[in-house]
Amino acid sequence: MGSLPRRAIRPGVLLWALSIVAALPIPARADASEPPSAYVDVAAATVWTAPDSPRPVDQPALTNPVDIPRWIADMTPAQQEALTSSNLTQTQALYGDRVYVLRQQGDWSEVVVPGQPTPKNPLGYPGWIPTVQLATSPEFAALKATAPFALVARTPTAWLFDDPALGGRNIEISANTRLPVLDRVGDAIAVATPHGGPKWLDAHSADVYAKDTDIPYPAAADLVRFATMFIDRPYLWGGRAAFGFDCSGFTSTIYQVHGITLSRDAGPQATDGRGRAVDSKDLQPGDLLFYASNTHDPDSIYHVAMAIGDGRMIEAFDSTAPVRITPLRFGPDYWGAERYLRA
Numbered sequence: 001m002g003s004l005p006r007r008a009i010r011p012g013v014l015l016w017a018l019s020i021v022a023a024l025p026i027p028a029r030a031d032a033s034e035p036p037s038a039y040v041d042v043a044a045a046t047v048w049t050a051p052d053s054p055r056p057v058d059q060p061a062l063t064n065p066v067d068i069p070r071w072i073a074d075m076t077p078a079q080q081e082a083l084t085s086s087n088l089t090q091t092q093a094l095y096g097d098r099v100y101v102l103r104q105q106g107d108w109s110e111v112v113v114p115g116q117p118t119p120k121n122p123l124g125y126p127g128w129i130p131t132v133q134l135a136t137s138p139e140f141a142a143l144k145a146t147a148p149f150a151l152v153a154r155t156p157t158a159w160l161f162d163d164p165a166l167g168g169r170n171i172e173i174s175a176n177t178r179l180p181v182l183d184r185v186g187d188a189i190a191v192a193t194p195h196g197g198p199k200w201l202d203a204h205s206a207d208v209y210a211k212d213t214d215i216p217y218p219a220a221a222d223l224v225r226f227a228t229m230f231i232d233r234p235y236l237w238g239g240r241a242a243f244g245f246d247c248s249g250f251t252s253t254i255y256q257v258h259g260i261t262l263s264r265d266a267g268p269q270a271t272d273g274r275g276r277a278v279d280s281k282d283l284q285p286g287d288l289l290f291y292a293s294n295t296h297d298p299d300s301i302y303h304v305a306m307a308i309g310d311g312r313m314i315e316a317f318d319s320t321a322p323v324r325i326t327p328l329r330f331g332p333d334y335w336g337a338e339r340y341l342r343a
Contacts, residue, residue: 035100035123037141038109038134039194042066043173044092044241045099045134047127051108053088055079064132065171068243072234080237080319089238090127091116091249091264094177096194098144099134100124107131116240116252116264117272125264135195143180143192150189150206151215152177153257156229156242158205164188170199174241175229176257181208215259220286220341224308227254231314232322239316240264245323247304250316251288254306260340266290266304275338280330283337285309289328292335301335 046061046068048054054062057079060071072080083089091113093099099111100123109131114124152158152175162168164185179191182198189201189208209215227250236244240253248266255262263269270290278287284307291303305315307328316323 035102035112036136037098038101038111038136039140039144040093040095040097040099040129040133041135041194042133043095043171044068044239044243045094045097045129046092046238047090047111047113047125047129049087049090049127051105051128053086053128055082055088058088062130062133064130066133068236068241069234072236072244077319080235083237084319091125091238092240093129094241095171095173096140096144096177096179098141099129101134104131109134115256115261117261117268118264119268137194140180140192140194143182147180147182147192148208148210149178150181150191150201150208151257152201152206153226154207155205156233158201160191160193160199160201161188162199164190164200166200166202170196174243175226176241176253184208212259218258218260218286218341220284220309222258223254223286223306223341224314226257227306227308227314228325230323231325233316234322235316235319237319245316247316250323251304251306255340262340267298267301269304270301270335270338271298275340278337278339280328280334280337283307283328284339286341287337287339289313289337290335291329291333293333295333295335298335305329307337 042064043066057075060067093113099113102110107130108128111129112121112124112126116125118125120126156175157172159172160170162170166188181189182192183190187203189203190198191201193199234244237246239245240249248269252262252264263272287307289305290301292301294300305313307313311328312325313328314325
């Protein structure tokens with residue numbers, strides 16, 4: 001693997017971060033055959049189907065930093081739809097997420113994204129990310145493996161700031177972003193970043209946990225409360241960030257923020273055995289509803305929504321509508337429903 005580009009880090013900030021890291025063990029790679037890791041260095045890195053997938057209109061999603069809202073706003077409806085019909089994008093990875101780098105080709109890295117289960121690859125969701133959006137850092141890797149983390153879960157997005165007074169906006173990050181915690185001063189949490197040194201996060205936007213298994217098991221009301229924060233957020237095929245979701249990116253994010261990892265895509269969410277089938281008459285908030293072009297063929301599942309009670313569901317439907325609440329639908333394309341919460 002070739003070296004990834006590095007940006008300048010202020011020496012004083014780097015020394016402070018290194019002094020914290022020095023007390024932590026740098027973990028050995030669990031498996032010698034495991035591909036090398038890199039870390040997402042932008043708010044949301046879009047995972048493309050191939051290096052030649054992007055079009056000129058996609059430029060705001062290819063840089064460091066990215067501008068996902070501008071990207072979505074710049075696309076015509078036809079260009080939005082082409083992301084789907086031409087299979088241009090696969091998923092997204094969030095700031096600080098680890099990816100495995102399989103190889104590099106020009107300015108691109110072929111990756112898989114762990115934490116997004118898929119039948120496509122046992123290591124995670126596969127695709128291509130511009131290499132400029134990735135960083136390598138043994139210090140950040142050690143903190144990711146050993147330090148408590150701040151999970152953005154109370155607001156759709158949150159800003160990272162340059163100082164503990166929460167002054168100097170640096171980067172806007174999405175819900176479900178997880179960054180290692182270095183310190184806390186009042187209502188400001190110092191977090192490590194993949195490349196830019198320590199930054200500060202408003203404590204009102206995040207929860208801090210020592211490890212993933214400390215995330216409290218959710219009630220259905222917790223899932224509904226979180227999901228409804230995103231009403232009117234844009235649809236984006238392959239989207240898995242608050243800047244724009246697709247249907248299964250939305251449902252998998254709702255659950256993952258609450259400590260439950262589902263498959264990335266709608267079809268596997270319905271059929272991978274993580275849930276249990278429920279009758280349409282017994283739907284409860286948090287249950288997922290699936291829709292297929294052929295209800296006898298699970299491979300034709302094309303959409304997923306989440307029940308929220310009172311005969312309603314929430315969904316990221318398609319590029320013609322933002323995240324919305326609608327009545328439950330049981331038309332001819334209704335495939336069935338799955339429940340993932342324990343009884």
